[in-house]
Amino acid sequence: MRHWQRVIAVMLIGLLIGLAAGCDPPFPTAQPQDLPGATSTAVLTPTAGAEKTRSERPTIPLPTEVPILIVTAEPEIGLMTEEEALTLAKETLAKELGVDEEEITVERAEPVRWRDTSLGCPQKGMMYAQVITPGYRVWLQVEGKTYDVHVGSGRAVVCESASKVVKTPPPAEVVAAARMYELARQDLAARLSVAVEDVKGNFVKPTTWPDTSLGCPQAGEVYAQVLTEGFLIELEFEGQTYEYHTDMERVLLCEKP
Numbered sequence: 001m002r003h004w005q006r007v008i009a010v011m012l013i014g015l016l017i018g019l020a021a022g023c024d025p026p027f028p029t030a031q032p033q034d035l036p037g038a039t040s041t042a043v044l045t046p047t048a049g050a051e052k053t054r055s056e057r058p059t060i061p062l063p064t065e066v067p068i069l070i071v072t073a074e075p076e077i078g079l080m081t082e083e084e085a086l087t088l089a090k091e092t093l094a095k096e097l098g099v100d101e102e103e104i105t106v107e108r109a110e111p112v113r114w115r116d117t118s119l120g121c122p123q124k125g126m127m128y129a130q131v132i133t134p135g136y137r138v139w140l141q142v143e144g145k146t147y148d149v150h151v152g153s154g155r156a157v158v159c160e161s162a163s164k165v166v167k168t169p170p171p172a173e174v175v176a177a178a179r180m181y182e183l184a185r186q187d188l189a190a191r192l193s194v195a196v197e198d199v200k201g202n203f204v205k206p207t208t209w210p211d212t213s214l215g216c217p218q219a220g221e222v223y224a225q226v227l228t229e230g231f232l233i234e235l236e237f238e239g240q241t242y243e244y245h246t247d248m249e250r251v252l253l254c255e256k257p
Contacts, residue, residue, distance in 0.1 A: 079134055080134075080136070080151065080152075080154070082111070082136060085109065085135065085136035085151040086106055086138060088151055088155070089109075089136070089138040089140060089149040089151050089156045090104050090106075090140065091156075092149060092155075092156035092157070092158060093140050093142070093147055093149055093158055096158050097142060099142060104140050104141070104142050105142075106138070106139075106140060106141075107141050107146060108138075109136050109137065109138040111134070111135075112134075112135060112136060112150075112152075113132050113134050114132070114133040114134075114150070114152050115130075115132065116128040116130050116131065116133065117129045117131065117152075117153060117201050117202060117203065118203075119133065119135060119150040119151070119152045119153070119155075120137075120150050120159060121150050121157045121159035123203075125205060125206070126204070126205050127173075127177045127203065127204040127205060127206065127231070128204065129181060129201040129204070131201075133152040133153050134152060135150065135151045135152025135153065136150075136152070137149075137150055137151075138150075138156075153200050153236075154200065154236065154239065155202070155236070176231075177204045177206070177231055180204075180231050180233065180248070180251060181204050181231075181233055183251045184233045184235060184244040184246065184251045185199045185235060187251055188235050188237065188242055188244075191253070192237060198237060199235055199236070200235065200236045200237070201233070201234070201235055201236075202234040202236055203233070203234050204231050204232075204233050205231060205233075206229075206230075206231055207230055207231055207232045207245075208227050208229055208230075209227070209228040209229075209230055209245065209247070210228075211223045211224060211225045211226065211227075211228065212224045212226065212247070214228065214230055214245040214246065214247060214250070214252055215232075215245045215254060216245050216252050228247050230245065230247040230248065231244075231245075231246045232244075232245060232246075233245075233246065
């Protein structure tokens with residue numbers, strides 16, 4: 001009896017010493033491979049080399065905001081070169097003065113953007129399409145006198161007084177003129193089977209017609225003999241001019257015999 005008491009005391013002292021020293025428990029822990037039917041699973045631990053490779057990968061920057069392209073105007077059609085503008089300006093001035101082109105010298109020329117089809121030389125009683133018209137301002141000289149010639153939209157104008165003040169028509173008349181001008185362009189474009197943008201306007205002039213024929217009477221037709229307000233419109237396509245007569249509703253291509 002005393003023998004077993006000594007054995008138990010020794011075992012308790014050993015257990016206490018093991019716990020105090022942080023030693024493993026006296027019985028081994030079963031590992032998964034030691035259990036019946038168990039399979040071992042490899043546990044991958046990142047190595048120092050892998051961590052270094054990951055940190056050295058280049059960083060892809062986020063895309064910046066895509067710039068927005070703002071179209072401020074429609075593409076300009078029928079632009080002339082400076083040489084073409086000078087040729088046209090000299091031809092026009094030569095015809096107006098009745099002189100040979102060889103007598104005309106060029107002082108200078110500069111590209112401009114005219115505010116409308118008047119090319120900066122509006123005439124009294126005339127109305128013009130309010131569209132930006134690219135062209136040139138050309139200064140020519142004949143016998144010591146300088147002439148200011150404005151070029152654009154395939155034509156040239158000798159501008160004797162570009163600074164002349166022209167009376168502005170009433171707003172309602174301007175709106176009506178713009179409407180009839182567009183109708184005339186559409187009609188001519190359809191007749192010629194071309195794009196409306198290719199038909200150019202030279203001028204729009206307010207006119208009072210003597211009757212409802214609008215100045216273009218047709219044989220066999222009867223017209224009311226009343227004064228009719230409208231417009232005289234001159235259009236151009238590839239150098240050929242076309243004359244339209246209108247009231248406030250109709251446009252007539254007036255082909256003179």
